[in-house]
Each structure stands twice: as structure tokens, then as C-alpha cells.
Amino acid sequence: MTDVQSSVTSDPYILMEIIRLQTEIAKLGLDLSGVVNEVVERVPGLTNAEGAIVEYTEGDEMVYRGASGIARPLLGTRVKRDACLSGLCASEGQILHSDDTLVDPRVNREPCELTGIRSMVVAPLKHDGSVVGALKLVSTLTHAFTARDVRVLELMSELIAAAMYYAARNETNALYQQATHDSLTGLANRSLFFDRLRHRILPGRRQIEPLGILVLDMDGLKHVNDSYGHRAGDAAIREMALRISRIPRKSDLVARLGGDEFGVILSEISGSLDLIAIVERVSQETDQSFRFEGRTLHLTASIGHARYPEDGRDVDALLEAADRSMYQMKRTRTVRTAQPETPHKHVF
Incomplete structure (x- = not known):
């Protein structure tokens, strides 16, 4: 993993994009939904992903609160937490892969069939010591993701986690409010x-x-x-x-x-x-x-x-x-x- 981390941080393009993204996130301040949208839009360009998703744990469900690329039609989707890979990721608190969603029993097939997703890798989002969601990369190809993609995914999940901390501190209700409402108008997002x-x-x-x-x-x-x-x-x-x-x-x-x-x-x-x-x-x-x-x-x-x-x-x-x-x-x-x-x- 040390070699992978080194390859990511020594790649000038990746490094500059991450710095730019950190700058954009800093400008967004407490706009957590804006941060989520910024990350899911940018991360596919740094990896082999054709789309990205941010899911939040809400009770016994995972809710798609951010989506880009091929996953965009899934925005707002709810999936039972015990019936999908992201829910398992949230429960175990570790990165999980699926190299072929058609044969992986841990994956909820319906969203995959709707968008053509054939492989995914998902990382937990942590807030105040608890896993509150997941960041997922998706592709229409099987075996699409490399160890380098996983490292970029980790860095992106850390950026969102930091934004969660500053947006909501230790208040779960405030975290939900920030994730589901527009910061400029106070309306639903x-x-x-x-x-x-x-x-x-x-x-x-x-x-x-x-x-x-x-x-x-x-x-x-x-x-x-x-x-x-x-x-x-x-x-x-x-x-x-x-x-x-x-x-x-x-x-x-x-x-x-x-x-x-x-x-x-x-x-x-x-x-x-x-x-x-x-x-x-x-x-x-x-x-x-x-x-x-x-x-x-x-x-x-x-x-x-x-x-x-x-x-x-x-x-x-x-x-x-x-x-x-x-x-x-x-x-x-x-x-x-x-x-x-x-x-x-x-x-x-």
C-alpha cells in the first residue's frame, strides 16, 4: 500500500487535482451538499470510474445523496442497508470491492441493472467515530478498479469526512440538515x-x-x-x-x-x-x-x-x-x- 500511496501523491496531475478540490471545498464552507456534489463530479476524472455515488445511512436504509456520471439517474434512491455492498461497507467500516456485480450476492442488483453498473468499489464515510455513509466508484466494466483507484477513493472519502465534521460537528441532526438542504436558500436540495x-x-x-x-x-x-x-x-x-x-x-x-x-x-x-x-x-x-x-x-x-x-x-x-x-x-x-x-x- 505504501507504493500505491507514493504513486498517487507523486503523480503531479492527481496531486494538483486534489489540491484544487481541497480549495473548492474550502470555498464551500458549511455547504455539505455542495461538497458532496463537488467530490462525486470530480472523482471519476481521477480514476477509472464512470460515475460516483455518496450514500448516507438513514435508519435501516442507504440513501443516494450524491450521484454523477452513469449513476446520476439513481439520485434519491433508497436501498435496504442489509441488502447492498455499501450497507455492508458501513457496517464493517472498511473498503469493499465487487469486480462483477452480476455474480456478487452482496450487491443490490436493481440499481446496477438500471444503469449498467458491472463493478464497484466503496469506502466508508466516518463522522465523530461512526460510519455515516459511503463513497462509491462505479463502472460498466468488470474488474475496472486498481489499487491506485482505491487510494484516490480513500483520499476523497477523507475530504468528505472532514467537511462533515466542520459542517455538523457532533450533531447527527445537523449532519442530515446539511446533507439535504441548500445552504444559500435553506430549501430542500x-x-x-x-x-x-x-x-x-x-x-x-x-x-x-x-x-x-x-x-x-x-x-x-x-x-x-x-x-x-x-x-x-x-x-x-x-x-x-x-x-x-x-x-x-x-x-x-x-x-x-x-x-x-x-x-x-x-x-x-x-x-x-x-x-x-x-x-x-x-x-x-x-x-x-x-x-x-x-x-x-x-x-x-x-x-x-x-x-x-x-x-x-x-x-x-x-x-x-x-x-x-x-x-x-x-x-x-x-x-x-x-x-x-x-x-x-x-x-x-
């Missing part, structure tokens, strides 16, 4: 949004409970950032989050999905007219100017909507339907910004 949405439309439910979802893009945020600076942009995001949060009920979930994107899960939607009425109320609330340091800035948002089960019976179908609805609004409405942003497809 992307991970919690997908977790709740998957749970609500879980296949095999005896009784279907209709729900609605909204996806929102802020219009003109780039213009605000370019013209007035990122402090103004952050203020605009916080103001938009506040306005969106005024409409839903306590049983609903409002989330910041990242950047200028928001999502809402609406319970007890009786029909399409009910959902459209909420969209109109949110549109009226968000289509207002606000004051920032003596300036009047205009806010608008393009809003898409979909209803379960009419518009789709799985997460992807629902989000695609909501995206189509949103881009229809973008095409038909007059955006009241000097330099409106070019519509871009959501990457869910």
Missing part, C-alpha cells in the same frame, strides 16, 4: 427532492396518490450576475426561493435543484385545473421586481408542471412532461429582462 419524489411514486403502491410537480427556471439571472455582481445574483435567488415558498402548503416540498432551477412537489392535487391554478399563483408571486442596494431588479420565472399519474408514472416521464410545459411557457411569454437566458434542458 436536489437530493432530497428526488428522494421524496421517488418515494411518492414508488411502483407497487396499493393505492395511487395523485400529486403535482413544478419545475422553475429563473429568467435573466445571468444578466443580474453580469451587471450587478454575484451578491445581487445570490440575493435574487434567495428572493425567488422566498416567493416560491409562499404558495405551497406544509405538506408540499420546495427545493432548489441547483443554479437558477427550483422544483416543487405538490400533494393532494385533485385535477389539472387545480395544478394550473397553483402555477398561475406562483407565476404572479415570482413575476415581481425587488430592491437590492438601492436598485430595482426584475424577477421572472418560467414554470413547467406535470401531474402524476396522468403525465407519467415514473420520475423521468414526469420531469420530461414538466420540462415540455416549461419550454412552452418560455416560447409564448414575454420575458421582462434585457438579456434573457437561452433555454437549456434540465439534467435530471
